[in-house]
Amino acid sequence: MVPASDSEHKPLLEAIGLSHHYEVRGSTVTALDDVNLTIREGDFVTIVGPSGCGKSTLASMFAGLIKPSRGQVLYDGKPIDGPSRERGMVFQELAVLPWRTVTDNIAHGLQIAGVPKAERNRRVAELVKLIGLEGFESKYPRELSGGMRQRVAVARTWAPEPPVILMDEPFAAVDAITRLTLQEELIRLAKTTQRTVVFITHSVDEAVFLGDYVVAMTARPGRVLEIVPVNHPPGQRTWEAMATDTRLQEIVSHVFELVRGRAAGTQAER
């Protein structure tokens, strides 16, 4: 099995010999083929690969939304057999309730979980501050920019404090400048709250900027090609560092070559 990190922390998510096939109008599409991966508690792991390599399929399996055709997917050593509050998911498409204010959107999962009002208010206020939405608490999603709405979606998933947060290209639809701000906020949020984050992206820059470890995948059928440690302190992750730090730039080039090289080879074989 390939561990994403070499830390002492316990494995939280594990994919063991994971394969997945979709049946489409009588033909079989192999999305994932023999994926082995261990994600440890507290890691921020980014998964990058060419379009269609099965990244969303893998995230959906960790979320318990799809069952593997072959192999196993474990949470805390036990097979995942469906969605759970232990694993929250943020999707690319906006997941906010238009008829609820910012505060009520963030509090929604807490209400469902029966968290008492005082505790709910405390957690919502803390998150509003962490994601920079102070002053917008009583606004409705239609009164917010796209970036703000996506912040609300992130905070909604974060609020019930799931140990694992799965994020499937959550910033793909926002403009480049807003994306930078959201990425910086996400790093802060993840480290402040000490969550385990699995972040899917097809952007190599984003994967290296955010991840403690970058999982590079081959083109479809997706396999783990290499796990690249970034080893850059979260407090020093800024876009200035990305632009000037030669070691980070070398990592970006390496991951880019991995993803592109394999992608080109596999495309040619098809």
Ligand SMILES: Nc1ncnc2c1ncn2[C@@H]1O[C@H](COP(=O)(O)OP(=O)(O)OP(=O)(O)O)[C@@H](O)[C@H]1O
């Ligand atoms: N529900 C489905 N039915 C049939 N085929 C599917 C289904 N979902 C995904 N696929 C196929 O499985 C492969 C992997 O899809 P998946 O969405 O997991 O990849 P991805 O790496 O997340 O892609 P992208 O980066 O473009 O979002 C693709 O070829 C896709 O067309």
